[in-house]
Amino acid sequence: MTEAVLQLRNLTKRIGTRKIVDNLTFDVPPGEIFGFLGPNGAGKTTTIRMIVGLISISKGEALIKGISVSKHFELAMTHVGAIVENPEMYKFLTGYQNLVHYARRHSGVTKERINEVVNMLGLQNRIHEKVKRYSLGMRQRLGVAQAILHRPSLLILDEPTNGLDPAGIRELRDYLRKLTREEGISVIVSSHLLSEMELMCDRVAIIQSGKLIDIQSINEVRNSAQTKIVIEVEDAHAAYELLASAFDPSRLSLSGDRIELTADKSAVPTITKLLVSSDIDVMGIYAEQKSLEDQFLELTGGEMVV
Structure with a gap:
């Protein structure tokens, strides 16, 4: 079995008597885009800061390529590229000059590698312009280029889509997919945009x-057998009573002339026959797959995401 690029084992952060992060344990395998979601104050940014050594670990450990961040920090960080908050760069230098400057911090980063990364992230047409002229999306891409120059095994991006327009978000998503496919990098993405996480992450x-x-595996979410069946009828109360006798009432909800039932979509023909045979006029019936947002809100009791 391939060794996980990142392993968290009972990772814990205490501040005073309060646990900010409480015994987190999970693995991230090679070539995966792994999303990190949580409501306000959940501890996701604190977790990222522990992984990259910006704050200390109270208990447990983070292993990168099997190397302990606490015990062998410098060695572990040779396998990591990260952007925590915003990418930092010299705006009075060109994009290329920024990359050359950053490359000097790592041994073995050649001009060929710099050009390879520039082409991979689609920066070749603007790379010799000063960074102060770059859009936010361009700066984000340059930040990712900086972070992967030394061929890390793990790329960590904290809220990378903040401030990006839809086109910029889509570009970033495409480039991250390309990185995992062509470079075999594992990516951890922290974000509050659930719809984007659903499109971006494995x-x-x-x-x-x-x-x-x-x-949750995004494929499992998409292929989940449990869907939301929406039923629009003329006499909603009569239809609700009828369906409550045939299905678990806790899976039913009624709002105006609309009834929602959580069930396998194969139940649609049964529902249709039941309503028609009872002379209830059906205006519409269709299955809506539960989105990641629906499942997230169920799991967190409706708390908002940040």
């Missing part, structure tokens, strides 16, 4: 109050 970890609530 798996998503949900944390609340510093604890891991669940880890």
Whole structure:
């Protein structure tokens, strides 16, 4: 079995008597885009800061390529590229000059590698312009280029889509997919944009109050057998009573002339026959797959995401 690029083992952060992060344990395998979601104050940024050594670990450990961040920090960080908050760069220099300057911090980064990364991230047409002329999306891409120059095994991006327009978000998503495919890099993305995480990530970890609530595969979410069946009828109350006798009432909800039922979508023909045979006029019936946002809100009790 391929060794995980990142392993968290009972990772904990205490400030005073309060646990900000509480015994987080999970693995991130090679070539995966792993999302990190949580409500306000859940501890996701604190977790990222512990992984990259910006704050100390109170208990447990983070292993990168099997190397302990606490015990062998410098060696572990040779396998990591990260942007925490905003990418930092010299705006009076060109994009290329920034990359050359950053490359000097790592041994073995050649001009060929710099050009390879520039082309990979689609920066070649603007790379010799000063960074102060770059859009936010261009600066984000240059930041990712800086972070992967030394061929890290793990790329960590904290809120990388902040301030980006839809086109910029899509570009970043495409480049991250390209990185995992062509470079074999594992990517951890922290974001509050659930819809983007659903499009960008392979798996998503949900944390609340510093604890891991669940880890969900996006494919499993998309292919989930449990869907929301929406039923629009003329006599909603009669239809609701009828369906409550045939299905678990806790899976039913009624709002105006609209009834929602959480069930396998194969139940649609049964529902249709039941309503028609009872002379209830059906205006519409269709299945809506539960989004990541629906499942997130269920798991966190409706708390807002940050």
